[in-house]
Each structure stands twice: as C-alpha cells, then as structure tokens.
Amino acid sequence: MRLLRLVGATCGRLSFVFSAPKKYIIQKHQSHSRAGKTTKKVTASARSLKKHPSRVYARTKRHTKEVHSRLLVTPHVNLMDASRWYAGWHSWQYKSIHHGHVHGLVLIAFTIGFGLLQMSALALDVSFTWDFANPSQYTYDDTKIESHDQNLRLALMDKIENFTQAGGQLQSNTILDITADDEYYYISNSLGLDVIRQDTWERTAYVTSGGGFLTLAVENGYLYAGKNGGVYRWQVSNMTENTPLGTYRYNTTTIPALQDNEVVRLNTQTINDKTYLVVVTNKKVHLVKDELGSPSIVGPPVLSGGEFIINADLTSVGDLYYLYRYANGLVQSGSGALFVTNNAIS
Structure with missing residues (x-):
C-alpha cells in the first residue's frame, strides 16, 4: 500500500514538471540550522536561463570594468569631491544633456580636427606638382608652346621665326x-x-x-x-x-x-x-x-x-x-x- 502511494506521488510530481514547459522549479539548499534544513523554492522563466560565459569573456569584461573605473569613474568621483564648480556643471549637464550626446560631440570634434590636419598635410605636399622634368611625357600644341631646359614656355616668348618665300609666308625674300x-x-x-x-x-x-x-x-x-x-x-x-x-x-x-x-x-x-x-x-x-x-x-x-x-x-x-x-x-x-x-x- 505504501509502495503504491509513493509511486503515485512521484508520478504526480513528474506530471506537474513536464506539464509546465515554460517554468521550472529550482530548489536551492541553504545553510543548515539547529532547527533543521530550510529549503527555498525559486521560480525562473525558461527564457531567462543563459549559457554560462566563457573564461575569455569573463576576463575581458572584468578588465574593461577595471579600466573604465580607473580612467573615468575614479577621476570623475575625485573631481566631484574636489571641485564644486565641476560638481555643479556635471549636475546641470547630466540633467540637460545625456552622456551619449557629449560623447557624440567629442567624436565629431575629433573627426573635424583630424580631417583639417589631413587636409593641411595634403596642401603642403608638393609631390604631385608638374615640374615638366620629362616634357616628352606630356602632349601640347607645339605651335604655341615649346620645351626649353626641361620646362614648357610660350613659343612666342623668345622664339625666332623666319618668314620666307619657301615657307609660304612671303611672295619674295627681298x-x-x-x-x-x-x-x-x-x-x-x-x-x-x-x-x-x-x-x-x-x-x-x-x-x-x-x-x-x-x-x-x-x-x-x-x-x-x-x-x-x-x-x-x-x-x-x-x-x-x-x-x-x-x-x-x-x-x-x-x-x-x-x-x-x-x-x-x-x-x-x-x-x-x-x-x-x-x-x-x-x-x-x-x-x-x-x-x-x-x-x-x-x-x-x-x-x-x-x-x-x-x-x-x-x-x-x-x-x-x-x-x-x-x-x-x-x-x-x-x-x-x-x-x-x-x-x-x-
């Protein structure tokens, strides 16, 4: 009789567990006391159960938090304690402007500054200046432009031209x-x-x-x-x-x-x-x-x-x-x- 009751109770419990696919009953044993064992039931959604993170991820997350704390959080806390002006300004901007906005403005300013520096460097770069070191590499109208000492100049500037009868410009050479x-x-x-x-x-x-x-x-x-x-x-x-x-x-x-x-x-x-x-x-x-x-x-x-x-x-x-x-x-x-x-x- 006892055996039948035990089997029935066990089946009932298993039926309850498998009949609720989105819920699990998790029992966590806590510390024992003199009065006996205390058990706490914790109910959690199946969707909230996550895979345990890897060690690399855990270390990266821990180091990131440490860097953020040392470079940003700690100086910020020190400034809040040491400067009333900074504390007042931070309180005002925190209420008016979200931190993300400030970060975006800083990024935009950096991008503009970097772009201006690059443009200035390109403007100073004369490596693309045409020096006509090799005039044969260029095409030009040789009736108006001529090469001279590895440069090009207007052909009329100091070119000597003879007008002759043979050249078709004159009727006579006299x-x-x-x-x-x-x-x-x-x-x-x-x-x-x-x-x-x-x-x-x-x-x-x-x-x-x-x-x-x-x-x-x-x-x-x-x-x-x-x-x-x-x-x-x-x-x-x-x-x-x-x-x-x-x-x-x-x-x-x-x-x-x-x-x-x-x-x-x-x-x-x-x-x-x-x-x-x-x-x-x-x-x-x-x-x-x-x-x-x-x-x-x-x-x-x-x-x-x-x-x-x-x-x-x-x-x-x-x-x-x-x-x-x-x-x-x-x-x-x-x-x-x-x-x-x-x-x-x-």
Whole structure:
C-alpha cells in the first residue's frame, strides 16, 4: 500500500514538471540550522536561463570594468569631491544633456580636427606638382608652346621665326619695309606685300604689285603703302588672299593732290580721333588729314632747289619734324638740318 502511494506521488510530481514547459522549479539548499534544513523554492522563466560565459569573456569584461573605473569613474568621483564648480556643471549637464550626446560631440570634434590636419598635410605636399622634368611625357600644341631646359614656355616668348618665300609666308625674300599692329605683321617685298598673323605666323592676305612698296604704315585699321607713283590704302579687315591693288589714294592727280609722286617714307599719328598721314617725297613733306570722304592736306613745308628729304614724323601733340640735306640728291654726303613746325596740324 505504501509502495503504491509513493509511486503515485512521484508520478504526480513528474506530471506537474513536464506539464509546465515554460517554468521550472529550482530548489536551492541553504545553510543548515539547529532547527533543521530550510529549503527555498525559486521560480525562473525558461527564457531567462543563459549559457554560462566563457573564461575569455569573463576576463575581458572584468578588465574593461577595471579600466573604465580607473580612467573615468575614479577621476570623475575625485573631481566631484574636489571641485564644486565641476560638481555643479556635471549636475546641470547630466540633467540637460545625456552622456551619449557629449560623447557624440567629442567624436565629431575629433573627426573635424583630424580631417583639417589631413587636409593641411595634403596642401603642403608638393609631390604631385608638374615640374615638366620629362616634357616628352606630356602632349601640347607645339605651335604655341615649346620645351626649353626641361620646362614648357610660350613659343612666342623668345622664339625666332623666319618668314620666307619657301615657307609660304612671303611672295619674295627681298624685303623693302615692315610694320605691325597688335594682330598682324605687314611685310613689303619686291613682288608686293604680305599680311601675317602674329600668333600663328600664317599668311592671311597679300597684295601683288611689281617692284613692291618702298614704305608701309598702319593706323586705325587701315594699311598705307607708298611707292614711286603715290600712296595706296586698304582696310585691314577687308584684306584677303590676293587682295586687289586698287587705285592710288594719294598722288599728283587725286583730290587732295600731292606735289610729288616719288614717295620714300610714310608715317602716321592719331590726334583727337583723326588720322594724320605724313607723306615724304624727295623734295616735299605732305601732312594729310586722312578723313573718310573728306581728306585734306595741311599746308606742307615748301622746299626747293637741291634739298633731299630724309624723313619726317608727327608727334602726338601735332608738331612736325623733318630732316633734309643739301646734297643734290645724295644721302651719303653734304650737310643738313632738322626742322620742326610746331602745331603743324592747325
């Protein structure tokens, strides 16, 4: 009978344990007393039971707590006890700002500072500067840039270029006169004149005339060319390949008329937006006010006899200087003088 009761009680207890899958009954024996054994029942959820941590994890956790305590907690406690200001500030910021916010701000400040230092270091690094130590490794337009002493420079800076008939820039290699403006070279030769761009050294226009032009001048977008027979004029912007010679702008038959057709020198000057042309012949100096539609000759100096005019030029204030010699037409001998007509344009 007792055996049946014991078996029944045991089965009932096992049935209770296995019927509650989420709960376990854990009995923990505590210290014994004289009155007898005391047993405490502890009920715990099955989900709360965790695997016992490994020794490495336990040691790492313990050391982390020690480092945190020594580096952060202990100094913080000491500052709280030693400084009322720190204690007051900590109390205020602890209530207003979470510790995580402070840590985030510190991290942001560190990141910005580190980034600025890196950028400064990169700015000081000149290892990527192009020193053109090996110009052959670079490609460039050699018509405008040239290599020189392991460097590159503008080709026009000090490069010498020969304009020749063989090079296609000139009609003839017999040069008579040269003038230029801000964009073109104007070169007179024995077969005419050629217009060459200064940046490309390519001929853009030319005029054919047997014997060429003894003298050239350019002013305000107009090119003047003089020879034995008179003075020609072209508007530079209208000049093209094989520009027509046209007719004389000034000679002894035009209006106004020159007193001598044997032109030996031309000079120009702009005064008060007016173009003045100085035309020098063997025995005369002509000062021409070259206005479109109404050109006029300002009274030239009257010279006669054996005078031979060498050159003449007009200053920016309108004074005319001219040089002549008493040499019966021979420049190499005889004496001469330099004359001036003040305010010649009036």
